[in-house]
Amino acid sequence: MPHYLENVIHPRTIAVIGASKNPEKRGYRAIKSLQADRYQGRIFPINPRETEILGLPCYPNVGAVPEPVDLALVCTAAATTPGVIEECGRAGVRGAVLLAGGFSEASEAGRLLEEETVAVARRYGVRLIGPNTNGMFSARLGCNALGNLDLPRGQLSILSNSANVMSSLQTEIIFHGHGGIAVMLSVGNQADILFHEYLDLLGTDDETRAVMFYVEGFKDAPAFLKTLREVSLRKPVAMYVAGRNAAGKSAAKSHSGSLAGDYAISQGVLRQAGAVVVARSDELFPVAEALSLLPPMAGRRVAIVSEGGGPITVASEACADRGLELATLSQATQDRIHAIVPAATAIANPVDAGGGTDPRVEYYESIAEAILQDPNIDALLLVGLFGAYGIRYGEQAGRDELRVCESLARMMQAYGKPIVVQSHFANLKPPALAALREAGVPYQRGMETAVQCLAAAADYGEARRRLALPPPAPRPAPPEARAIVEAARKAGRDLLETEARALLEAHGVALDPYRLIAGAAGAAAAQQAFGDAPVAVKVVSADIVHKSDAGAVVLNAVGADGVAQAVARIEASIARRAPQAAVQGYLVAPMAPRGTELLIGVLQDPAYGKVITFGLGGVFVEIIRDVSFRALPIGPADAREMVNGIRYASMLDGARGNPPVRRDDIVELLVKVSEIAMAHPEIAEIDLNPIIAHAGGCSVVDARVILQAAS
Template sequence: MPSVVCSDASSDPLEPLFFPRAVAVVGASAVAGKRGYKAVQGLIEAGYRGAIYPIHPREEMILGRRCYRNVEELPGEVDLAVICTPAATVPGLVEECGRKGIKGVVVIAGGFRESGPDGERLEEALLTAAQKHGVRVIGPNTSGMFNLTIGLDLLGLRGVRPGHVAFISQSGNMLLSLVLEAQYHGELGFSIYVGPGNQTDLGFNDYLRFLGRESHTRVVTMYVEGFRSGQRFLEIARAVSRHKPVVVYKSGATEAGKVAARSHTGALAGSYSMTVDLLRQAGVCLVQQSDEMLPVAEGLAAWNAAPGSRVAVLSDGGGQATIAVDRLVEAGLSLAPLEEGTVRRLASILPPQASLRNPIDVAGASDDNPAILAECLSILAQDDNVDALLLVGMFGGYAIRFGEQLMGNEMRCAETFAEWRKKHDKPLVVHSLYAPIKPPAVRRLREAGLPVYASIEHSVRVLQALAERGHHLRRCSEPDARHVSPQPCVREVFLRAAQEGRNPYEHEAKVALAAHGIAAGESVLMRAPEHVEQVLERFGDRPLALKIVSRDILHKSDAGGVRLDVRGREAIVESYESILASCRAYAPKADLHGVLAMPMAPKGVEVIIGMVRDPVFGPVMMFGLGGIFVEVLNDVAFRAVPMTRDDAESMLRQLRGNKLLHGVRGLPRVDEARVVDLLLQVADFVRAYPEISELDLNPVIVHEQGYAIADARFLLNPNVLPLEGEE
């Protein structure tokens, strides 16, 4: 049997599917254009080195290969079968493959659970047959798969170059789009592709884990419409991204889940922005435009990461240099401040009219000597302040623009660039006006694996991705192994609330937080006017906030259930009675448990801290600025639990309005370290109590000395409640 070169993941259970020693095509066809024909054709034309076994009940030969009537007739061991027959036949065929010892099947047909109840039952039968014999399933309803490193092509796509970019896509058309773009580009190639389809057995998590170990793949690229097990995906992505870039284009931004949400955190969770935050937390590079996928994948395959975000721009024209600088700043990158020695060395080879401060404009010096660009870039690469370099202009087109006599000079410059990776570890990205027509110098750069783009925007996006990945690799770490034991007093709070058919009251929620060292503040529950004496005994003449306590009134201010800056016995009693009257008028049938009195929080910045147990990603923390910033602007950041300290710190940096935390317009400067500590404490708290489905601390007043939790709300999960006496 012909040999097949295996990957470094030889112990992986998916190895036989992606590196099979022999492939059977069930439902092979002699009719050109049929999937059973294209699968055989693709294997032959791609040069698959294993055995190819077409299966057809009547044909003797297909494309020069002997046919077999059924799976049982197959000679020798077969690792993979591609099934190209209608859905109704699939469960029985999977059963036959299992009895034959075939380790994996690719099921092309649709008509399973995506088609309705009958299809769902058919898919269950497929899975039952597969699990009975230990057969792994790609699909059903999949566009197929290929592994071009061994010529395994089950799609029959012509002209696809082997390379180092793997692609997992829920859309076959997205694969076709990238393949066509790569063909137009000229040099970029693919290693492995797989369409997850219905993910009946194998899914995104399995494929990403496998490709993270597969030796031919430098970058894993994914088109995702939705995750089925998002929490596990984040764990795998965090592990893979430490040694291999993962690029994701996530479509399908949705508002699903917001209608039923009852807290600020719940209302904002489940959003597209939440998914983006969580994927970035795991080290994934997110692209938000489909035409960025291939450029970013190419740039990461070439350079993997940049040591920082400081970029040196070298240009042969001022206009494009200005555009590049605008895009760099918008992308969060910075212009590298050049060392004086660098400026002097540039001055020694460039004309007097050249601009020697970043961005550098050679002022026409390259028009008759393109090789001077290589000299300039070599000087810039030696500057310790430079993390990456961007060449913008007409490189590759000098001989076209100014005369063929420049061809030799330009090609020598291209050869110098081609050797760049051997001499420098700083990424070089090239923008060329002439990239679309592929002149020889541009082709040489691409052959050498250097990224070249016709778009300044794509060039900058690649530099941004390299800088983000560099930051991730410098800061990534495992979440601290902090363990918080649930406290009996907290479980009692939850049990009492559940028995009464409600969520914990605010003062109960604060008691639970305080039990875990989270400073939630003191309060007194008033259930009668005479309880004013307890309030005065506890707080004296300090200004107070009074708030309604009711299972039926969630938004207290809307019901007139809040009074602020209340002082003295008479004012407290009047506020108590006024709050009850307003709430009775607002909700006559509401159960009014009492009025909570607490000291006014010190002056500071209002923020919101929340947690929601997302059905896809599990427990997710949220942090944002309060007031209009959360109500209208949705200026919030999300991170999956558990979190690292860097995760928490990055939540503060991410906010568009984060300058408010630094002390502006009379506001105090916030103790950010205490806020980060609070975020980590709350994250640990919710890990200890799966009973909590949502948590809302809103507002939290943060200031120079720390924070004050002005309001706290928990929502309990009725399906996860503590047992009486549980510890």
């Protein structure tokens, strides 16, 4: 069964509403560009005052067209749109491209007009592209509703929040002369069809081998994540997501009125769903193109080959910056390479085949084969002069080079390991590189870009393996957990810390022992439980949210006397600062041993919904914001990527005299927290902060659970 947007994106019949004989008018240029780009469907100009336009019979209205119309290209002014769509709806038109601006992006009146238009479209089931779009191009039938002619056709699809950025990607593709376009579309105001629906179609589109996105904001981010997960399993999706910093965010807001959440959240949840998120706009095309060609990369271990040391140095640094590892080649591989180039300057990896002998491009072929057969290596990067041996060393070298190029492409497929070529000569377009690309191996001019392509292949490989795992199974809440949440909800309050702890325990989270005492009178019981170990004493009160600020926490109290004094101090402090607070008691718990401070939380993102976070505590979260995010639910593989994905993950290996953090414990706890948040839709936020990871395990020192506000 064809996709529900199939006929809209690949229309076999197009009605041009507002068709015109005036070459200045959009209604003329639209027909002209369809004809000029050899559109293979049928075009029906609509204009009550004409009988023929550009050689085509003209119809007074779309209802008069003698066959079913797949797509209406609406070239009339914004104000006419509701009426036009009404007419389209009556005529059974499947979709419409609204080229005009002047809708929600422009004014309140425009917003109302957009609402009205959508209401009409919904009534008839007409799907809308735009408004405020500069159109669409789809290669299959040559449907060029964009106006830019001679777009190279190929296997990349582009979805963009900005017509201007789309045009930038387009000139890039034209310049490079490869990696042409399957579908290209600026989504405009997304009044009706949303990003994820286009993506869903492209997921089913055989011509599309990779999708490029420029995104300023989603109107339905959770739906997008769902579609992205499905599509990423089949084909790579590369994205530039605006909103990385306040400057971009405010520029984006004024541009399309879209809401951008925390960029780190976007990045985390989009990567989780399989996207390759690039931080530089100029990496979007190279990365997407490379991903469309490369086999999935099994790990992050790269080998570098060059004749000459400088490019190797730069490549090695770029690899390290992007988390790619230069694994040492096996002894057998090194022996093979030594036999090929006995004078080589280096052979263990990187391989510098230079070293006094004459350059011979065929070395690349035999060295590449030795490396690709090495189980220590996941991908190969050739850097430097490759591509120019023919130019520099004559015709025979040129012929050899062409053969090596074809051989590299064959080997890449045979061994299932990515090959990327960085060539100083790329922009000069030597024939060898054209042949290389034609055979399926990507090449780049810039070293950092080439390395970024491999890093993207590694990231995408990891994501695909993870997405192929069975999704985390929902675990129903045990009745005692449900009862805790229900009681708090009925009382119109969040969970007390004792309840939050009980909830965690009901879900199987092991916590350090603690005691609830009613007041100073309970100090003896506390001593009975904990002896003379130093303890923390804190108030339990639904009315006191920020316990430390209220002076309601005392640390390092010792023995019954110490606890009693602590309770008295807290009582005095509350009497001063929160005299109205109802106190449910005092929680007494042994001080956690010294260790690494961590936090786990659940929060509600305005765009992506419930999100789980992990990070290091203290300055790492407050100043550095070294935290990772994933959308709920998560499985162990997600959790492990979260833990390993923080910037200063090295802190977990035991810095500053602390023992190493047992990452498995944290992974397990993250998955549990995800289960808890999923099992109780009433929960809005969870905050386990700090968690102290010490030699004996993990201690959750403070636990808060916030419920959704009653609506």
